[in-house]
Structures are given as structure tokens and as C-alpha cells.
Amino acid sequence: MASNDAGGEGAAARRAPEGPGWLVVAAxxxxxxxxxxxxxxxxxxxxxxxxxxxxxxxxAMGVDSIPIIMLTCAATGSVLAFYVADVxxxxxxxxxxxxxxxxxxxxxxxxxxxxxxxxxxxxxxxAAEIGSMVVTEQIDALRMMSVxxxxxxxxxxxxxxxxxxxxxGLFADxxxxxxxxxxxxxxxxTQSAFMESIRTMxxxxxxxxxxxxxxxxxxTIAVVACHQGLNTQRGATGVGAATTRSVVLCVVFIFVSDFxxxxxxxxxxxxxR
Numbered sequence: 001m002a003s004n005d006a007g008g009e010g011a012a013a014r015r016a017p018e019g020p021g022w023l024v025v026a027a028x029x030x031x032x033x034x035x036x037x038x039x040x041x042x043x044x045x046x047x048x049x050x051x052x053x054x055x056x057x058x059x060a061m062g063v064d065s066i067p068i069i070m071l072t073c074a075a076t077g078s079v080l081a082f083y084v085a086d087v088x089x090x091x092x093x094x095x096x097x098x099x100x101x102x103x104x105x106x107x108x109x110x111x112x113x114x115x116x117x118x119x120x121x122x123x124x125x126x127a128a129e130i131g132s133m134v135v136t137e138q139i140d141a142l143r144m145m146s147v148x149x150x151x152x153x154x155x156x157x158x159x160x161x162x163x164x165x166x167x168x169g170l171f172a173d174x175x176x177x178x179x180x181x182x183x184x185x186x187x188x189x190t191q192s193a194f195m196e197s198i199r200t201m202x203x204x205x206x207x208x209x210x211x212x213x214x215x216x217x218x219x220t221i222a223v224v225a226c227h228q229g230l231n232t233q234r235g236a237t238g239v240g241a242a243t244t245r246s247v248v249l250c251v252v253f254i255f256v257s258d259f260x261x262x263x264x265x266x267x268x269x270x271x272x273r
Contacts, residue, residue: 029227036230037223039150040158049155057157061122061222062164069117069168070175076109077101077179084180085187097187098194099201101180106206110173112258115217118161118168119250123225126157127246130229131239139230149230158222165218166211173210209265216257221250 043049085097130153133139139149181194228246232238 032231033223033227036150036154036227037158037219040155040223043151043155044159048151049159050152053152054156054160057160058164060125061118061157061161062168065118065121065164065168066171068121069114069172072117073105073110073113073172073176074179076113077105077176078183080104080109080176081180081183081187085184085189089188094189095193095197096201097184097189098177098181098197100197101184102177102198102202103206105173105176105180106202106210108210108258108262110176111169111210111213111217112254113176114165114168114172114214115221115254116251118165118218119221119225119254120247122161123221123250124243124247126222126225127229127232128239128243130226131232131242134230134232135235135239154222154226154230157226158219161222162215162218165214165221169211169214173207212265213258213261216261217254220253220257224249224253 081097081101084100085094088094088097088100130139133153142149142152177198181191184194185191225246228242228249232242234241
């Protein structure tokens with residue numbers, strides 16, 4: 001009986017850390033990603049990264065993602081205009097359709113949809129690529145040759161993603177507004193009324209606030225994807241798990257950070273008026 005009690009106490013002791021375990025995991029994740037981002041930023045500022053690899057990643061993460069971003073945003077803009085134009089035209093508000101769609105994309109839909117598409121496409125690819133290098137011991141080979149993985153793998157990807165996300169955001173805005181224009185025209189909103197509404201309601205500050213969000217989204221996607229790839233375990237199964245975690249975490253962080261960025265940017269804009 002004593003042995004059973006002792007065994008129960010031992011099991012309880014082993015299970016004790018599981019209570020705040022999620023907090024430990026979260027703190028560890030925040031600490032590791034912060035260090036990784038800091039190292040990449042330090043290397044980028046000192047110019048100690050591969051320019052050729054950075055350009056290659058800019059093409060892979062940015063240019064190759066633009067078609068899917070534009071298709072997604074054009075479809076979203078069309079659906080948004082389908083509902084908005086139907087309601088506003090019915091109540092005599094046709095002159096507000098273009099402005100509402102433009103503001104929706106400049107401030108929210110453009111940056112967020114671009115970030116989600118890049119996370120789903122390029123973030124997954126980065127996590128899978130680095131994860132495969134981990135399980136095949138290529139990362140260990142780099143360390144044996146005194147080549148820091150952060151310098152060779154992380155810094156170029158972080159820099160490329162940050163530089164290309166604003167461009168992806170611009171294409172997302174243009175595609176979404178164009179899709180809205182095409183759909184609104186089928187509901188009795190003329191092109192001139194649509195464009196005049198945009199000029200009246202939207203400003204350059206709205207565009208800049210949306211592009212500022214894309215910079216943060218680019219940093220988040222690249223750092224999280226690289227972190228998940230570098231922490232891959234258990235062979236091919238681990239690569240799949242790391243890829244899945246990368247996409248899920250990036251999408252969640254994009255939406256959560258978007259809420260706080262909206263508050264900060266709106267407050268900054270109001271204080272400058």
C-alpha cells in the first residue's frame with residue numbers, strides 16, 4: 001500500500017509541471033522568436049547576409065505569391081461589392097460604394113489577405129525547406145563549417161519577406177478595388193461615381209497605415225516559419241508538423257496583431273490631426 005502511495009505521489013509530482021506548461025511553452029516561444037528576430041536584424045544591419053539568397057527569396061516569397069494574392073483579393077472585392085452595392089444603391093447611397101470598398105481594402109482586407117496568402121504559401125515552404133535541412137543534418141553540416149544558420153538561412157528570408165510584403169499589399173489593394181469596381185458596375189454604380197467616392201473618402205494616410213501593417217506581417221511570417229523549421233524533430237513526420245504549426249501560428253498572429261495595430265495606427269492618426 002505504501003509503495004502504491006509512493007508511486008501515486010511520484011506520478012503526481014511528475015504531473016505537477018503540466019499545469020502551467022502552456023505558459024512555459026508560450027514564454028519559450030516568445031523568447032526564442034525574439035532572439036531569432038534580433039539576430040536576423042543585427043546581421044541585416046551589418047550587411048552580413050547573402051544578397052543572392054535574399055533576391056532569390058524575394059522572388060519566391062513575393063513575386064511568386066502575387067498571382068494567388070490578386071485572385072483571392074479580386075474575388076473578395078467582388079463579393080464585398082455584391083452585398084455593399086446592393087444595399088447602398090437600394091437606399092440611395094451609390095456614391096459611397098467605392099469609398100467603402102477602398103477603405104476596407106486599404107486598411108484591413110488588403111494587408112490581412114496578403115499576409116494570410118504569403119503565410120499559407122511561402123511560410124509553409126520556408127518551414128518545410130528548413131525543416132528538411134534539419135532532419136537531413138544539413139544544419140549541423142553548416143555549423144561544422146562555421147556557417148551560422150541564422151546568417152545563411154534566416155536573415156535573407158526575414159529581409160526578403162519584410163521587403164516584399166508591402167508590394168504584395170499594394171497588389172492586393174488594387175485587385176480588391178478592381179474586383180469591387182467590376183461588380184459594382186453590374187449594380188448600377190457608374191465607374192465615375194465609384195472613383196469619385198474613392199477620392200472623397202480614402203486618403204494617402206489610409207494606404208500608408210495598411211502598408212505599415214504588412215511590414216509587421218512580413219516579419220512575423222518569416223520569423224515564425226524559420227523558427228518552426230529550425231525546431232523540426234522526428235523526421236518526415238516532424239517536417240509536416242512544423243509546416244502545419246507554421247501556417248496556423250502565422251495566421252493567428254496576423255489576425256491578433258492586426259487588432260492591436262489597428263488601435264495603434266488609428267490613435268497615431270488621430271493625434272496628428
